[in-house]
Amino acid sequence: MKENNNKNHNGNGQGEISGAEAVINILIAEGVDTIFGYPGGAIMPIYDNLMNVEDKITHVLTRHEQGAAHAAQGYAMVTGKPGVCLATSGPGATNLVTGIANAYLDSVPVVFITAQVVSTLIGTDAFQETDIIGVSMPVTKWNCQVKSADEIPEALSKAFYIATTGRPGPVLIDITKDAQIQKLNFIYSKCDYIRSYNPHIPLHMKEIESAAILINHASRPMIIAGHGVLISHAEEELLKFAEKTGIPVALTLLGLSAFPSSHRLYAGYLGMHGNYAPNVLTNQADLLIAIGMRFDDRVTGNLKKYAPDASVIHIDIDAAEINKNVRVDVAINNDAKEALYNLIPLVNQNSYEKWIREFRIYDKTEFDTVIKKDIKPESGEIKMGEVVKMISDLTKGDAVIVTDVGQNQMVTARYYRFSEPNTLVTSGGLGTMGFGLPASVGARLGSHKKNVITFLGDGGFQMTIQELGTIMQYNIGVKIVILNNSYLGMVRQWQDMFFSKRYASTEMVNPDFVAIAAAYRIPAKKVSERADLESSIKEMLATDGPYLLEVTVEKETNVMPMVQPGASVSEIKLTH
Amino acid sequence: MNQEYTLSVFSEDHIGILNQITIILTRRQINIDSITASESAVKGVHLITIVVRTTPEMVQKVVRQMEKVIDVLKVFAHTSEEIVYQEIALFKVSTKVMMSGTITDQVVRYHNGRLVEVTPEYMVIEKTGHKDEIIELLHFLEKHGILQFVRSGRVAITRQVKELNTYLKEMDSATRSKIPESTIYN
Numbered sequence: 001m002k003e004n005n006n007k008n009h010n011g012n013g014q015g016e017i018s019g020a021e022a023v024i025n026i027l028i029a030e031g032v033d034t035i036f037g038y039p040g041g042a043i044m045p046i047y048d049n050l051m052n053v054e055d056k057i058t059h060v061l062t063r064h065e066q067g068a069a070h071a072a073q074g075y076a077m078v079t080g081k082p083g084v085c086l087a088t089s090g091p092g093a094t095n096l097v098t099g100i101a102n103a104y105l106d107s108v109p110v111v112f113i114t115a116q117v118v119s120t121l122i123g124t125d126a127f128q129e130t131d132i133i134g135v136s137m138p139v140t141k142w143n144c145q146v147k148s149a150d151e152i153p154e155a156l157s158k159a160f161y162i163a164t165t166g167r168p169g170p171v172l173i174d175i176t177k178d179a180q181i182q183k184l185n186f187i188y189s190k191c192d193y194i195r196s197y198n199p200h201i202p203l204h205m206k207e208i209e210s211a212a213i214l215i216n217h218a219s220r221p222m223i224i225a226g227h228g229v230l231i232s233h234a235e236e237e238l239l240k241f242a243e244k245t246g247i248p249v250a251l252t253l254l255g256l257s258a259f260p261s262s263h264r265l266y267a268g269y270l271g272m273h274g275n276y277a278p279n280v281l282t283n284q285a286d287l288l289i290a291i292g293m294r295f296d297d298r299v300t301g302n303l304k305k306y307a308p309d310a311s312v313i314h315i316d317i318d319a320a321e322i323n324k325n326v327r328v329d330v331a332i333n334n335d336a337k338e339a340l341y342n343l344i345p346l347v348n349q350n351s352y353e354k355w356i357r358e359f360r361i362y363d364k365t366e367f368d369t370v371i372k373k374d375i376k377p378e379s380g381e382i383k384m385g386e387v388v389k390m391i392s393d394l395t396k397g398d399a400v401i402v403t404d405v406g407q408n409q410m411v412t413a414r415y416y417r418f419s420e421p422n423t424l425v426t427s428g429g430l431g432t433m434g435f436g437l438p439a440s441v442g443a444r445l446g447s448h449k450k451n452v453i454t455f456l457g458d459g460g461f462q463m464t465i466q467e468l469g470t471i472m473q474y475n476i477g478v479k480i481v482i483l484n485n486s487y488l489g490m491v492r493q494w495q496d497m498f499f500s501k502r503y504a505s506t507e508m509v510n511p512d513f514v515a516i517a518a519a520y521r522i523p524a525k526k527v528s529e530r531a532d533l534e535s536s537i538k539e540m541l542a543t544d545g546p547y548l549l550e551v552t553v554e555k556e557t558n559v560m561p562m563v564q565p566g567a568s569v570s571e572i573k574l575t576h
Numbered sequence: 577m578n579q580e581y582t583l584s585v586f587s588e589d590h591i592g593i594l595n596q597i598t599i600i601l602t603r604r605q606i607n608i609d610s611i612t613a614s615e616s617a618v619k620g621v622h623l624i625t626i627v628v629r630t631t632p633e634m635v636q637k638v639v640r641q642m643e644k645v646i647d648v649l650k651v652f653a654h655t656s657e658e659i660v661y662q663e664i665a666l667f668k669v670s671t672k673v674m675m676s677g678t679i680t681d682q683v684v685r686y687h688n689g690r691l692v693e694v695t696p697e698y699m700v701i702e703k704t705g706h707k708d709e710i711i712e713l714l715h716f717l718e719k720h721g722i723l724q725f726v727r728s729g730r731v732a733i734t735r736q737v738k739e740l741n742t743y744l745k746e747m748d749s750a751t752r753s754k755i756p757e758s759t760i761y762n
């Protein structure tokens with residue numbers, strides 16, 4: 001669709017169908033079959049029309065708009081399709097903001113449709129009017145207000161195009177109530193061109209050739225891969241590239257599952273609570289090949305002391321990421337799949353046995369000092385690590401894993417062994433507590449896997465606990481694992497390490513979670529003894545439909561290793 | 577090292593674009609020295625001219641972040657040598673004061689000011705030039721008393737030979753030549 005050509009629609013509010021019906025027709029034309037949302041006054045015309053297409057579009061009524069936003073994101077992350085989320089004007093729209101920001105920082109395509117008060121009332125502080133365009137501007141890839149029905153097709157076609165192409169992200173369309181009611185002559189064609197936006201960047205072979213030269217001459221190279229690999233479906237190219245060059249592959253949090261964790265070239269998980277070897281050896285590498293990652297501060301630690309001996313090749317589709325945090329030697333501003341596809345023929349078959357052995361030595365140190373105690377404790381209370389490890393072993397990596405934020409998230413990232421792409425749904429950039437439960441609703445609806453398992457902290461669970469109602473109403477078969485330490489564990493860890501153990505407002509008096517699940521008619525069990533753990537997990541995995549397993553875990557324990565704030569990645573501590 | 581840059585932001589004529597551009601600068605704590613918005617030589621293309629002081633590295637970062645805004649077509653960052661630029665200032669002064677001595681003469685002859693309105697009570701003087709020339713006139717008039725003063729944002733024309741139209745054509749053909757990717761979502 002070309003810009004400025006919507007004049008073939010009827011602008012005088014007369015025509016065949018209403019704006020609301022047009023919205024529904026467009027969703028169907030864009031291949032949308034599942035949406036998440038919450039109704040209210042201003043969006044009632046759209047909901048009314050949704051009822052006519054119940055056979056084509058499933059609408060999931062969450063218990064809070066934030067839940068709808070996270071669910072849409074969970075759905076998008078496992079399906080690779082855009083998530084769609086509806087909310088009414090005013091409080092409905094503002095309740096989405098955390099979810100929009102979360103999708104923005106993690107580059108997830110979600111089309112948010114909010115309703116707005118009648119166009120003549122805009123700007124008057126009318127009932128349930130908020131300037132959601134202004135509010136969401138810094139956290140959307142694009143947003144747009146629609147004040148008459150004939151603008152709906154163009155706005156929505158652009159929304160889907162922008163959300164899903166280039167570096168994906170959330171978009172928001174705000175549609176006034178009168179635009180939903182007005183009639184238009186409906187013509188729809190998918191957008192494939194916007195003059196000011198070109199997601200299809202031409203490939204420059206010169207950069208690819210320069211990168212190949214650096215790669216062929218490196219002696220201690222390391223690949224650091226992120227979410228961009230999953231977004232561009234470049235997992236196979238990454239595998240081929242690594243196997244041909246023999247270069248070890250480390251992954252960022254959102255890159256987990258982009259490379260099989262059982263592979264001999266897998267170097268581990270990067271970042272503040274990542275593995276020992278890739279963090280330490282980043283500073284000994286002579287070449288970093290960064291693919292679809294953005295050198296987030298949780299990955300780089302102190303930038304001044306980051307990878308001092310390394311040349312850097314950066315493959316990223318977003319030009320604004322290049323030279324943003326780390327100055328690079330070769331920038332390949334392109335889609336990861338296309339870049340790797342063109343790079344593979346130019347690189348030499350190679351192996352770095354001596355260099356890889358160094359990773360294994362650090363791995364062993366980490367295993368002996370940290371991992372063994374985390375996943376195979378002989379005595380004492382249950383540890384988060386052993387729960388995650390057991391579930392990883394019992395599912396053999398064949399599940400979609402969702403997490404909340406905090407210690408539960410870091411432990412899951414460390415000990416779940418991912419084997420297939422797009423099997424982790426977590427909140428990376430924003431670190432949003434309360435993400436896990438609603439995101440698992442979307443992930444469950446989007447995935448064909450037998451098991452969708454969400455690991456939650458006792459704190460984060462209670463931020464969006466009301467979504468148990470959604471799970472009950474639609475019988476959404478997620479397995480909910482509460483790693484209950486009766487603390488805001490990750491904050492307590494920082495208080496322990498950096499605030500003289502002064503536990504200011506981090507201890508939690510929690511309700512009976514099993515009783516709460518029972519009130520929602522969700523089968524549930526609480527485990528406090530190590531001896532009961534395995535059988536309970538097996539019972540959970542064997543249950544059809546939703547299940548809640550609360551595990552009482554060690555209260556005061558810290559996730560290690562840790563790159564402390566301000567420290568370099570090579571100063572990562574194994575104990576404290 | 578901080579340096580003065582003139583940013584020329586070419587965009588679709590969309591409500592809200594100014595906001596999207598300025599939040600990029602405010603997030604990075606970059607002060608806006610002056611800002612002007614107008615149409616450009618290309619029909620339908622809007623031009624925002626912003627003067628900032630920042631480092632060469634930072635200016636590159638914000639330019640790329642501005643170009644990432646969907647409705648932005650192209651952003652140029654120029655140092656003062658690379659552009660021809662002007663600002664305009666208006667001064668309102670008391671006629672009685674102006675008529676004493678040689679003040680008016682000096683404003684017109686030495687400072688290249690122009691009288692755009694003269695009434696028995698006040699005069700309005702217009703001065704076009706670079707900021708330092710305007711400031712010089714401001715200091716001169718301050719000594720005699722100024723009733724009102726206003727200075728515009730910078731307007732600038734680039735010395736580069738390649739014009740926006742050429743960029744637009746290149747961008748257009750780059751977008752159209754490629755079949756939409758099926759690999760990325762959808």
Ligand SMILES: Cc1ncc(C[n+]2csc(CCOP(=O)(O)OP(=O)(O)O)c2C)c(N)n1
Nearest residue numbers: 406407408433457458459460487488489490
């Ligand atoms: C919405 C939100 N508020 C506050 C925080 C800061 N924060 C990060 S981790 C954490 C503690 C999480 O506690 P819990 O959910 O019990 O998980 P645990 O760390 O104990 O596994 C807090 C408060 C956050 N990330 N998100």
Ligand SMILES: [Mg+2]
Nearest residue numbers: 457458487489
């Ligand atoms: Mg906790």
